[in-house]
Amino acid sequence: MKPVKVGLLGLGTVGTGVVRIVQGNQEDLSSQVGSPIHIERIAVKNCDKPRSIEIDPAKLTTDPWEVIRDPEIDVIVEVMGGVDATRQYILEALERGKHIVTANKDLMALYGNEILEKAQEKQCDVFYEASVAGGIPIIRTLIEGFSSDRIVKIMGIVNGTTNYILTKMSQEGASYDDVLKEAQELGYAEADPTSDVEGLDAARKMSILGTLGFRTNVELRDVSVSGISSISKEDILFAKRLGYEMKLLGIAESQNDEFSISVQPTMIKASHPIASVNGVFNAVYVYGEAVGETMFYGAGAGEMPTATSVVADLVAVIKNLKLGVNGLKQIVPYKNKKLKSDDDIYFKNFLLLHVDDKAGVLAKITQVFAECDVSLDSVVQQANPNNPAAEIIIVTHDASKSSMNKVLRRFEELDVIRRVKSHYRVEG
Numbered sequence: 001m002k003p004v005k006v007g008l009l010g011l012g013t014v015g016t017g018v019v020r021i022v023q024g025n026q027e028d029l030s031s032q033v034g035s036p037i038h039i040e041r042i043a044v045k046n047c048d049k050p051r052s053i054e055i056d057p058a059k060l061t062t063d064p065w066e067v068i069r070d071p072e073i074d075v076i077v078e079v080m081g082g083v084d085a086t087r088q089y090i091l092e093a094l095e096r097g098k099h100i101v102t103a104n105k106d107l108m109a110l111y112g113n114e115i116l117e118k119a120q121e122k123q124c125d126v127f128y129e130a131s132v133a134g135g136i137p138i139i140r141t142l143i144e145g146f147s148s149d150r151i152v153k154i155m156g157i158v159n160g161t162t163n164y165i166l167t168k169m170s171q172e173g174a175s176y177d178d179v180l181k182e183a184q185e186l187g188y189a190e191a192d193p194t195s196d197v198e199g200l201d202a203a204r205k206m207s208i209l210g211t212l213g214f215r216t217n218v219e220l221r222d223v224s225v226s227g228i229s230s231i232s233k234e235d236i237l238f239a240k241r242l243g244y245e246m247k248l249l250g251i252a253e254s255q256n257d258e259f260s261i262s263v264q265p266t267m268i269k270a271s272h273p274i275a276s277v278n279g280v281f282n283a284v285y286v287y288g289e290a291v292g293e294t295m296f297y298g299a300g301a302g303e304m305p306t307a308t309s310v311v312a313d314l315v316a317v318i319k320n321l322k323l324g325v326n327g328l329k330q331i332v333p334y335k336n337k338k339l340k341s342d343d344d345i346y347f348k349n350f351l352l353l354h355v356d357d358k359a360g361v362l363a364k365i366t367q368v369f370a371e372c373d374v375s376l377d378s379v380v381q382q383a384n385p386n387n388p389a390a391e392i393i394i395v396t397h398d399a400s401k402s403s404m405n406k407v408l409r410r411f412e413e414l415d416v417i418r419r420v421k422s423h424y425r426v427e428g
């Protein structure tokens, strides 16, 4: 049996796991695909770096082009990260008829469409299961498992670092700064954690899921994003007291082929299954018109979980090679893109206001809500010994995003409101 030859770009956390699985499970993998799988060449930054796995030094190169241009190589597994140069490597590999497996969410979120179109033109596979929720087979599920259904809603905890931080803040009352430091020390956060904590990493992943779920080209710029860096311990306590957990949720919704997509800290009802996803774990909740509620849970990052998805993609490419059907299973979005306007995006809101503690304040505030057509679910006023202002906690019924924006603009002009201390989306 002729071996299938693989070129690996990157031998870091994920690449090491890929080699471990391909070496360790060779017998099982080759019996599944009908030929041995050989990792022929590996591009790294530093060939002399000590590695935790045994690698023939002759396979290593610091030049990814050597791997891309090697005519013997059938499949490129890209686990080195980066966007601009990596895009060139992948486009060139496709031009040469090589199939691609990648874990690169940054690349797929920004250039996925271009890469998938090139793959279709060249009848090549591009699989990217590890790019969203590392070890959870969510991309395959959206493409295959839900091919018959119309997806209405996708809610995801797709960033482990922020979920770890929020879990620690919620369960241990820890402060944001302390837990972020801990997450960095434990290696969960990206080298620069800004993209984790400001929601960009989650936004990239949600744009990939939105594209697959709604069959339209959901771009990163379509995702309205806010991160977790301004959440206080107090906000989390309020959430708990009202029966919610605070999570950084990606939420994509579609009705009549118009969609909205966002990533933001969200108070989710504690009884919702996604509210109990804690620590570095990820979960994706998918609501389909026919199937109803489903949820997928597991490790979103880490060497072996992520490598599991990468190698499963490799197996899929090789099975397609054997059948001669590569390039047939891509979802290149085919629907015209229609983004919902703010008038049509509805959700509940939590507000914590610091206000003057005097007669008539509540009436002025509720009048603004009424004039902006926002109906209230609950209003609670409380005294805080550490705060000379009165604190008013408001939960609205579903309100349009544009109406809520109107409320917030009116509050800026209302003299009795000292500060809108917190404003969160509420789900469930």
Ligand SMILES: NC(=O)C1=CN([C@@H]2O[C@H](COP(=O)(O)OP(=O)(O)OC[C@H]3O[C@@H](n4cnc5c(N)ncnc54)[C@H](OP(=O)(O)O)[C@@H]3O)[C@@H](O)[C@H]2O)C=CC1
Binding pocket: 009, 010, 011, 012, 013, 014, 015, 043, 044, 045, 046, 047, 049, 062, 063, 064, 078, 079, 080, 081, 082, 103, 104, 105, 106, 130, 131, 134, 300, 301, 302, 303, 306
């Ligand atoms: N880590 C995780 O849990 C997850 C990662 N991902 C994605 O997987 C990809 C890889 O991540 P990860 O393994 O953590 O990254 P690492 O930083 O651990 O590894 C990157 C690897 O690529 C090599 N490399 C980097 N730049 C170059 C270059 N210019 N030329 C040649 N080799 C290069 C490095 O070489 P050297 O070893 O010599 O430094 C290293 O082996 C990224 O796209 C990431 O977003 C996706 C899901 C989860």
Ligand SMILES: N[C@@H](CC=O)C(=O)O
Binding pocket: 134, 158, 159, 160, 161, 162, 188, 189, 190, 196, 201, 300, 301
């Ligand atoms: N930094 C990311 C790693 C995986 O994509 C995360 O925290 O989820």
Ligand code: NA
Binding pocket: 129, 130, 131, 132, 133, 134, 135, 136, 137, 138, 139, 309
């Ligand atoms: Na995945």
